[in-house]
Amino acid sequence: MSIADNLLAFTFAATLLTLTPGLDTALILRTATVEGRQQGLRAALGINAGCLLWGAAVAFGLGALLAVSALAYDILKYCGAAYLAWLGVNMLVRPRQSLGAV
Numbered sequence: 001m002s003i004a005d006n007l008l009a010f011t012f013a014a015t016l017l018t019l020t021p022g023l024d025t026a027l028i029l030r031t032a033t034v035e036g037r038q039q040g041l042r043a044a045l046g047i048n049a050g051c052l053l054w055g056a057a058v059a060f061g062l063g064a065l066l067a068v069s070a071l072a073y074d075i076l077k078y079c080g081a082a083y084l085a086w087l088g089v090n091m092l093v094r095p096r097q098s099l100g101a102v
Contacts, residue, residue: 001008024047032040057063066073 028040028044028047030082031043
């Protein structure tokens with residue numbers, strides 16, 4: 001395959017995967033439906049900001065560092081687990097009182 005064929009195949013695959021709805025789309029639709037248009041927009045902006053920050057971190061070498069350093073990967077993994085545990089404890093301590101908008 002030539003470079004042009006590879007580029008065309010990659011462009012097709014990237015376009016198809018980008019247009020396929022996923023969890024982000026489901027979150028935005030649910031938020032907009034339950035909590036309103038403004039909150040849906042905020043959810044979309046938050047998702048985009050997160051993707052931009054992760055892309056910038058990878059561009060500055062964080063992805064390469066995590067790929068070669070087991071210690072850095074473990075630190076990031078345990079920080080993520082601690083954050084998820086913190087979210088879970090907060091949900092148990094202060095549960096929502098209703099299913100409506102907050």
